[in-house]
Amino acid sequence: MSSEMYDLIIAGAGPAGATAARAAALQGLDTLILEKQTFPRYKPCGGALSSKATAMLDFSLPGSICERAITGARVHFKDRVLEKHKGYKLTTLIDRSRFDDLLLQKAEVAGAEKETQKVMDYSEKDGFVSVKTDKGTYQSRFLVIATGCQDGLRSRIRGRDGRDCMGICLVSDVKEDDEKIRARLADTLDIHFGVAEGGYGWIFPHRGYYSVGIGGISSRLHHPRRAMLQFLRKNGFSERQELHGHQIPQGGNNRRSALGRVLLAGDAAGFVDAFTGEGIYYALASGRIAAQVIGDASAQEADQVYERRCEKEFGAELRYALFFSKMMHRYPETFLRILACQEDVLDRYIEIAAARISYRDFMRWLIPRLPINLLRTL
Ligand SMILES: Cc1cc2nc3c(=O)[nH]c(=O)nc-3n(C[C@H](O)[C@H](O)[C@H](O)COP(=O)(O)OP(=O)(O)OC[C@H]3O[C@@H](n4cnc5c(N)ncnc54)[C@H](O)[C@@H]3O)c2cc1C
Numbered sequence: 001m002s003s004e005m006y007d008l009i010i011a012g013a014g015p016a017g018a019t020a021a022r023a024a025a026l027q028g029l030d031t032l033i034l035e036k037q038t039f040p041r042y043k044p045c046g047g048a049l050s051s052k053a054t055a056m057l058d059f060s061l062p063g064s065i066c067e068r069a070i071t072g073a074r075v076h077f078k079d080r081v082l083e084k085h086k087g088y089k090l091t092t093l094i095d096r097s098r099f100d101d102l103l104l105q106k107a108e109v110a111g112a113e114k115e116t117q118k119v120m121d122y123s124e125k126d127g128f129v130s131v132k133t134d135k136g137t138y139q140s141r142f143l144v145i146a147t148g149c150q151d152g153l154r155s156r157i158r159g160r161d162g163r164d165c166m167g168i169c170l171v172s173d174v175k176e177d178d179e180k181i182r183a184r185l186a187d188t189l190d191i192h193f194g195v196a197e198g199g200y201g202w203i204f205p206h207r208g209y210y211s212v213g214i215g216g217i218s219s220r221l222h223h224p225r226r227a228m229l230q231f232l233r234k235n236g237f238s239e240r241q242e243l244h245g246h247q248i249p250q251g252g253n254n255r256r257s258a259l260g261r262v263l264l265a266g267d268a269a270g271f272v273d274a275f276t277g278e279g280i281y282y283a284l285a286s287g288r289i290a291a292q293v294i295g296d297a298s299a300q301e302a303d304q305v306y307e308r309r310c311e312k313e314f315g316a317e318l319r320y321a322l323f324f325s326k327m328m329h330r331y332p333e334t335f336l337r338i339l340a341c342q343e344d345v346l347d348r349y350i351e352i353a354a355a356r357i358s359y360r361d362f363m364r365w366l367i368p369r370l371p372i373n374l375l376r377t378l
Contacts (some may be wrong), residue, residue, distance in 0.1 A: 006140035008294055010112075011119040011153060013039065015280050017146030018103035019056075019287030022243065025111035027295040032140065033107060034133055036118035040101035042359050044171045044246040046204050046211045046277070047190070048091045049099070052114045052355035053281035056288070061094070062271045065102060067207035068093040073350050077340040083188065084346050090353045091189070093206050107185075119145075119153060120313060129261050131261025142261045142294045142302065146287060149249045151268040158255040158266055163252025164220035165270070167199060167277065170228040171213030172241040181205045192231070193336050197221045198250075198329050199277075201231045212237060215277055217250055219330070250274045252322035253315060258303035263290045271310070273318065274325040282318070286310055320359030338373045345373060349362070 010017045013035035024031040048070070054061075069092055072085030108114055112358040117133035124130075129143040129321040145153050149166070174368055182205075190203040198217030203210050210251045212235070214221075214228050221227065229239045265271075265281030273279070293306045328335045339345055348365055351357045357365075366373075 001137040009140040012147035016283035016287040021107035021112035023291035031112040044244040045096040154268040167248040167250040169215035273321040
């Protein structure tokens with residue numbers, strides 16, 4: 001057992017954990033990050049870094065990570081295809097593996113210690129947390145669990161997620177010539193609704209490859225592999241691709257995300273947009289808030305302060321996203337005939353990705369226009 005008492009131990013070095021580690025180390029906190037995998041590691045992802053996520057970074061990303069600036073979206077629903085472009089960047093397609101590696105390097109440069117170890121368990125004692133890994137035991141004043149949504153550590157705080165609250169995704173990086181990628185999609189995200197129950201399929205034009213994937217709610221998407229192979233085939237790709245499966249939280253943020261000296265960040269807390277699947281922004285934001293709270297607050301209040309600050313920063317957005325996702329499941333035809341088939345609606349909706357408007361702004365804009373939009377769907 002290490003005799004050192006850290007201020008903060010972080011389990012998991014994805015965007016949430018690495019951001020928490022860097023922010024804590026920059027405040028002078030004695031910080032240890034425990035990650036089970038050796039970085040750079042592959043993480044199944046579409047690789048879309050929204051403008052609001054980019055705005056969270058206090059450094060610029062190198063060209064080796066930023067693969068394409070996206071200015072438009074092409075949306076398919078049944079027989080309809082709609083395409084909208086903006087004269088500005090909506091999102092950046094990144095090399096996810098390099099991005100995560102850079103965030104971890106930044107945390108280490110800021111002074112965080114890193115060990116490649118798997119966190120197995122933890123227990124809270126008087127005034128500190130004891131963290132057990134596959135190689136040893138460590139102690140700290142606080143623990144941030146940022147181990148994503150596939151690890152069981154978080155369930156002691158938020159309980160188990162039912163299959164209605166979890167999405168399942170399959171994704172593949174499909175190699176292609178940049179010339180062909182440019183001719184097919186240029187700077188456009190290609191989104192296909194109706195291909196996966198409770199979700200969508202995507203084709204994102206990276207550099208030298210497409211990210212092709214499908215995702216839907218676990219309880220409804222009974223044959224994800226079959227849906228993925230069909231999606232590949234229908235879009236002219238070979239079915240012989242390496243497929244990577246991963247879960248994604250889709251239940252919103254109505255559970256506890258902190259208890260005592262233990263805080264959950266990123267996917268571990270369920271902080272993902274249930275409609276689009278965007279999670280990197282919420283991982284960055286919650287990781288940073290966790291470090292700030294631990295740096296500021298007294299031990300008794302840290303859990304409540306953390307929950308309040310996350311709620312204030314992005315709670316409403318996650319609830320709107322969940323509402324959108326539920327509407328899509330309940331009334332798919334009507335919902336998608338409005339969102340994915342009406343130019344002015346899509347034109348306004350994609351401004352959310354660019355962080356020009358919030359979901360709330362979008363709803364305020366849409367509600368007075370709903371009657372006319374509903375009539376248009378008839
Ligand atoms: C297919 C797919 C596509 C997606 N596309 C996008 C997208 O385009 N844009 C977007 O914004 N979001 C996207 N997301 C969501 C996004 O990937 C997640 O929200 C984001 O990765 C959350 O970051 P995190 O740090 O919380 O967790 P993760 O990135 O999952 O990192 C968790 C880390 O913890 C480590 N770990 C796990 N257990 C332990 C343990 N016991 N001990 C030590 N270490 C451990 C893991 O090795 C991992 O490195 C996508 C998700 C999926 C599944």
